[in-house]
Amino acid sequence: MPWYVAYGPLFESLMGKRYNLRAHAVTVSEGVANAFIAPDGSHIYPVALVKGSSATLELRGVPANVTGFEASFPGAAAGTWAKVKSASKQGSGWRVQVAFADDRASHAALVRSVV
Numbered sequence: 001m002p003w004y005v006a007y008g009p010l011f012e013s014l015m016g017k018r019y020n021l022r023a024h025a026v027t028v029s030e031g032v033a034n035a036f037i038a039p040d041g042s043h044i045y046p047v048a049l050v051k052g053s054s055a056t057l058e059l060r061g062v063p064a065n066v067t068g069f070e071a072s073f074p075g076a077a078a079g080t081w082a083k084v085k086s087a088s089k090q091g092s093g094w095r096v097q098v099a100f101a102d103d104r105a106s107h108a109a110l111v112r113s114v115v
Contacts, residue, residue, distance in 0.1 A: 009079030010046070010072060010110045017044055022061040029056040031107070043113040047098060050107040057111065059094040066113045069096050073109050084111065 020026075020035035020043065027033070031050035037043055043062060047055055070081040086097035100107040 007074045007078065007108070010074055010108070013072065013079075013110055013112075014044065014046065020061065025059070025061050027058045031055055033057060035059075038112075042115070045096075045111040046108070047111060048106075048108040050100065050109075051105070052100075052107075054097055054099045055107075055109075057094075057096045057098065058090075059096060060092065062094050062113060063115070065115045066094070068114045069094070069111050070114055071098055071109045071111045073100070073102065073107075075102060081112070083114075 014036060017036035017038050020037050025035035026045050028047060030052050031047055033045055033047045035043065035045055041063060045057060045059070047057065069084040069087045071084050072079060072081050084096055084098060088095050096111060098109050098111060
């Protein structure tokens with residue numbers, strides 16, 4: 001599958017977003033992650049270069065009205081969102097585990113907050 005077709009919708013989802021400049025807005029157990037804020041106030045977390053079958057994100061500065069998270073993955077279903085099954089509020093932040101079901105050597109996903 002061509003790279004743009006697989007990953008294009010994930011990159012398009014970041015258009016118009018601004019960096020979340022809060023210190024330690026996201027840390028990830030494996031791979032790399034970043035934090036963005038959409039104009040509607042939702043938070044977006046791209047995760048990439050994950051070698052294992054899952055990655056755990058520790059999120060800080062998440063708005064109080066957030067009730068959960070969704071993820072989108074590259075490939076044929078890129079641009080569609082599925083509920084993240086393992087997300088729990090931890091004190092003033094959230095712990096979100098993203099599971100990967102593809103056979104890529106290095107995984108990626110886009111995670112967003114849901115109100």
